[in-house]
Amino acid sequence: MIAGKKLNIALHILFTIMAVCCLFPILLTLSISLSSNKSLVEFGYNIIPKEFSIEAYKFIFMDSTKILRAYGITIFNAVVGGTLSVLVIAHLAYPLSRADFKLRKPLTFFILFTMLFNGGSVATYMSITTIYHLQNNIWVMILPCMMNVWYVVVMRTFFKTGVPNAIIESGKLDGASELRILWQLVFPISLPGIATIALFQVLLYWNEWNLPLLYIVEPKLYNLQFLLQQMMQNIQMLNENPEFAQQAAAGMAEIPTEGARMALCFVAMGPILVTYPFFQKYFIQGLTVGSVKE
């Protein structure tokens, strides 16, 4: 099914317009972050900076330990959370992919059931705060989303289709333990699958702000996304209650200039935007493998 010449040109025009609309807000933010504060106040936001300046980025990287700290927390969550979660998921997905694993069916039901029914946000919140007492603990941003049923299913499919049974059997014949078979035989030939899940999870941890919103009060533990969220909340509070403005004069210093805010946004999304086109192949692979019906 291929378009005729005329239709092809029409589609290209339509798609180009859509692409510009799609990218416009991102480019606008970039332009704001590269404009001098004076020009923003005078002319408002423009798609091309009226007065070019990198003061906003200087502020972020030179003057604010708070922002650097939040960046550190974000990187920690993404690296540690991403690694641990891919390990946890793989160690469940591998046995589930083995036909000779006797608990395969009950365990599959056990995890798939959670996709159908869940306790809801209130019960989850109460469990985490009154039973596990994880509030204001860095692990509260990592543990609750470490397991993902969907990715277990995807990874199981990867193992099932990508790992020949003969390899596992040969490992057994040589007397290797199950753990050793997984690490030294199965993992090396499943790297694309593992990379796919790792990318999904790293991205999830990088963009996490719901969990800190619920469980983190301590400013030391703010990650980048949550710092941005809190900033927006402060701006909105001042907008709705102008009388607080004087009271919050000390707090006002906490809210950076418009340019700096957008620069911070860009710093937060930059690594994703730059690296993702290279990883796109894996994302698409992960998505399409998961949709294979057993």
Place this chain on the structure above:
Amino acid sequence: MSVENTVTKKRKYKSFGDFVAKNRSQVPLTLMTLPAVILVIMFSYVPMFGIILAFKDFNVRDGIFGSPWSGLANFTYLFKSNDAFMMLRNTLGYNLLFLTLGTALNVTLAIAISLLRGKWGKKIYQTIYIMPHFLSMVIVSYLVLSLLNMEHGFMNNTVLPLLGLDPVNWYTAKGPWPFILPIVNFWKWTGYSSIMYIAAIAGIDSGLYEAAAIDGATLPKQIWHITLPSLRTLICIQIILNVGSILGGDFGLYYQVPMNSGAIKDVTTTIPVYVFKNLTSGSADTLGLASATSFLQSIVGCILVVSTNKIVDKISGGENSLF
């Protein structure tokens, strides 16, 4: 191997020692699954029991299981409040729109991209359209703010003056939000959700189209009679998977993008936002409201998934259902 397996299946274990001996090989594989199983128990199964909170008068001192029962008090309180109707209308309205129009948009985009000649165009457009999906809702809310800011935003500063219109105070005007939220949602999701359909279309046997073309089928006819029928299973599965969140949805879209502005809360408050606000306000009354709402959300979501699956199963004769 297979003969051995069938034998153990038929015969019961003679003794406990026999059971241990026959299943020793299963131990390492079982141990491997433990970390994941513990996480699932902690963050999925324990909260399932916590759902009884909806029928309790919760206080922190006694905890989830020790707090006194309150019967249906939380639910009567919820349905007496004026908020119940408003948030139900918003939640269902937005989510049904996202499910129906969203699916239509995903499929349309996938078909249109698949029509393009050449590989590069397809790849570049796809890369651009997927991009918004990788941004968090906090970032998205800043992007929206850069467009809608009252004093300096692009809309009030450039677009509206060009059209000869007066600036609008977007974060206090109710009117535009039922349009802004869907636009943001489709901007963020359409490119990403169309990936699966594009892959499915690429998998269709091109011989079908060639045969149809020889028989004189025009392009729209080919799409209608070949492409759409082959996407049916995928569309059904996507709908079954998404129908469960019809009483939920993306918290960030409704809470963060409108900047939690009080003036427009009539058109932005949905169930996830309502639950969050009542959960974090700190009073016992609102906690009851939150847990009752959250309970209904879980139960109705579960019923919807199972029944949609059943309906699809009936209609398609077991072909397009998920389980």
